[in-house]
Amino acid sequence: MNVNQVLNIVLLSLAGLLLLAALYFASKALGARSNVHRQAYNVGQVEAKRTSQVYWIRAAFSLVIGLIFLGIFAVRPLFSGLGSAAPEPTLTVPAVDVIPTEAVATQPPAQVTAEPSPTSPPSSPTPAATAEPTATTAPVTATVSSGVGVWLRGAPGTSGEQLEWLLDGTIVTLLAGQESSDDLLWQQVLTEGGVEGWVARDFLSVTEPSP
Secondary structure (H helix, E strand, C coil): CCHHHHHHHHHHHHHHHHHHHHHHHHHHHHHHHHCCCCCCCHHHHHHHHHHHHHHHHHHHHHHHHHHHHHHHHHHHHHHHHHHHHCCCCCCCCCCHHHCCCCCCCCCCCCCCCCCCCCCCCCCCCCCCCCCCCCCCCCCCEEEECCCCEEEEECCCCCCCCEEEEEECCCEEEEEEEEEEECCEEEEEEECCCCCEEEEEHHHEEECCCCC
């Protein structure tokens, strides 16, 4: 039994008791009024009239209060219906793990620097032999491209802890970890805020490195 049901029972009970009290006082007032003519002295008649008036006042007061409680009982469902007719809008985030995705760009192959052959003559160095050392490869980044965003999870899998909601267009750094779980390939990433976690690879678009 909820609070509304208990309140309805209390209001209806109070209204019934007050209406019964009004009938009781009215009957007492009628009885006192009939005693007016039975009194032989004026003092007794005045006292009987006063008693009748007191009972009439009590009956009227009980009737008014009972009708007020009865009116509250009748009007409450209308206000409850108005309050529930327009619920506050709630923001629902769709489950990203079931959103269909487009083909994901694959990670570009690492550049291979040609090394000089040990049998090449030292007198005629080739351009590959005299090439400058390759600079350190920049971290590979990717952009969240699911349409609405994706959860950064603490472990690979749809049941992993939800660490942070990454909006669509968020840039993350790809780490070395890759695992398969729940029919998805999960990529270990690092956010710009320094949070490390896992994202389904289907929701990442790898950024092509600058030449």
